[in-house]
Amino acid sequence: MSGTTRVAAPAGLVPPGPATVLRRTLAVTVIGSMMAVLDMTIVNVAMRSLSESFGAPLETIQWTATAYTLALAAVIPVAAWAMARIGARRTYMTALVLFTLGSLLAACAWDAGSLIAFRAVQGLGGGLLQPVGMTMVMRVADRRRLGRAMAVGGLPILVGPVVGPVLGGWLVDAASWHWIFLVNLPVGLLALALAVRLLPRDTPDAGTRAAARLDVPGLLMLSPGLALLLYGLARGGERGDFTAPGALLPTLAGAALTAAFVRRALTVREPLLDLRLLRDRTFAAGVTTLALFTCGYFGSMLLGPLYWQQQRGLSATAAGLLGAPTGLVVGTAMQFAARRVDQVSPRRLIPAGVALAALGMALLAWQAGVPGVAAWRFVASAMVMGAGVGTVLMPTMTTATRELPVDRMPAASTALSINSQLAASVGTAVLSVVLGAAGQDPAGFRVTYAVAAALLSLSLLPALRLPGRRRP
Incomplete structure (x- = not known):
């Protein structure tokens, strides 16, 4: 989607330099990404403990991961539209609120069904954190030093797979499964406070907001299409058979919806996702x-x-x-x-x-x-x-x-x-x-x-x- 944003500074104050803005943006996005990456690795370690605590089979508890992934797939397509409509800063803060709220709700889950539903809320926030955070870094980074900025932004990939399994195992053994979600609360609140204070205020101008019309037909194709496609692939992988109806039908339906979106995105003026980038x-x-x-x-x-x-x-x-x-x-x-x-x-x-x-x-x-x-x-x-x-x-x-x-x-x-x-x-x-x-x-x-x-x-x-x- 096209459009420009302007970074506003409070009246009477000298706006910070580009290097300072980049450092502040990275500080917020690294903490937010760290929370999301740690959560995924921690939950994977705790699957057996969750199964025992809720008295549910492991196949049911696996839906806590599947629900997160499906919600993530459904919300990612609206990231570009949301940034054009309300700005990257507000979109990122909304993602932090959703993820932190989902973590609190998951810690309060009373059965497997409620946990799966609250993990979906987490996924709605987690799906926006990566694309919006990456966009903010790419916007403020000097093109000659973009690689360095992306290296710092990739720190969660270093820490998450190393710390997550160990931290998750310790929390489950020393405390209870509730803490694999409660640990996100102080991190999420810290990231939200820093976002309010440090992220530059990007204000979409009137032309950008007017152009940022939500492509509803495209959304109704791509979000369900991605969710069905990922669900069918996951079921086929679990069963070791992509021809089973429970895997084949959602896979084909998801692929058809996604293909229909691709055709639409290449023909309409303002698609949900601009595939002309390719x-x-x-x-x-x-x-x-x-x-x-x-x-x-x-x-x-x-x-x-x-x-x-x-x-x-x-x-x-x-x-x-x-x-x-x-x-x-x-x-x-x-x-x-x-x-x-x-x-x-x-x-x-x-x-x-x-x-x-x-x-x-x-x-x-x-x-x-x-x-x-x-x-x-x-x-x-x-x-x-x-x-x-x-x-x-x-x-x-x-x-x-x-x-x-x-x-x-x-x-x-x-x-x-x-x-x-x-x-x-x-x-x-x-x-x-x-x-x-x-x-x-x-x-x-x-x-x-x-x-x-x-x-x-x-x-x-x-x-x-x-x-x-x-x-x-």
Whole structure:
């Protein structure tokens, strides 16, 4: 969507400089993203405890994660419209309120059904945090230093997977399941207070508000379409069969609605999501690279915990601790690579990261097929993969969006968020089916890791179409 915003400063005060505005924006968005990432990893660890506390089967409790994902998918498409209508600052503060309120309600849940409903409220807030936060950072960052800003914004990806499982296990063991949600309250209130004080006041002008008409037909296609598509993929992955009616019908319905939205978005004047961004060669190459890479990487994240617990007989906490070194490597490599992309050719840096990640995933496939392999060898292979992942994710997002006009940033960040969510869900479903078909034994894990390595390798093709050097 087109449109401009103006940043207002109180009368009589000298507005802060660009560097100060960027630091303040990053402080707020990092805290908000940290809360959302930690919540997802904490809840995943507590599934069994929630099942026992509510006396509900694990399949029912899994809906706490599914409801969050479906609500997230339904709300992401309205992010660009909301920013144009009420401003990014107000939209972000609304997301913080929804997420914090959802956390309080979830802590007060009295049965599995109420918990699932309140997790959906959390998902409505969580779905807006990433695209709106990314948009605010991209708007205020100097284009020459956008990589550094994105590196700082990616800190939650470093901390969340490392701290979340350990913190979640400790809260459940030392206190109760309520605290996996109550821990969000002080963080959410802090982020909200800082947002009120630090975020720049972006005021949409009259022309922007007038142009920001909600594309209701598009919304009725895309939001239900994404939710049905993700639901069908999740059900197919759980059952190991995409042809079952419970998986096939919602998948086909979601795909049809999404395809209808794509057709509409390319023909109407003011679509809900501006897919004409894909005419930009760099943005299209970045989106395709991220889709394939995210499919392989995030899809494979279910394999590590299953391998350690089922093949090696370890506890969930031990499996989480063995995954922590990979999370540290991902975050460290991301900090380095996201800064380097400001000075070096993306066409050299990002394909090198893809190759390194695929190598690490192939090493995991080899190690997983060896019964009784030393734990350090498996962890070391995962760390090699993590180094490549950190070199790809944020640098690709930075490269894809750096040269876009400021008024197209909301649509770009929304498209990237939808792209990542869909690709991760597809990857998880596909690899779940592969593992179910191959068998959850060493040979089955080897085959599944090999498929993940192949998906990572495929992302080399679009990565080689990224720009060879920065435009001056």
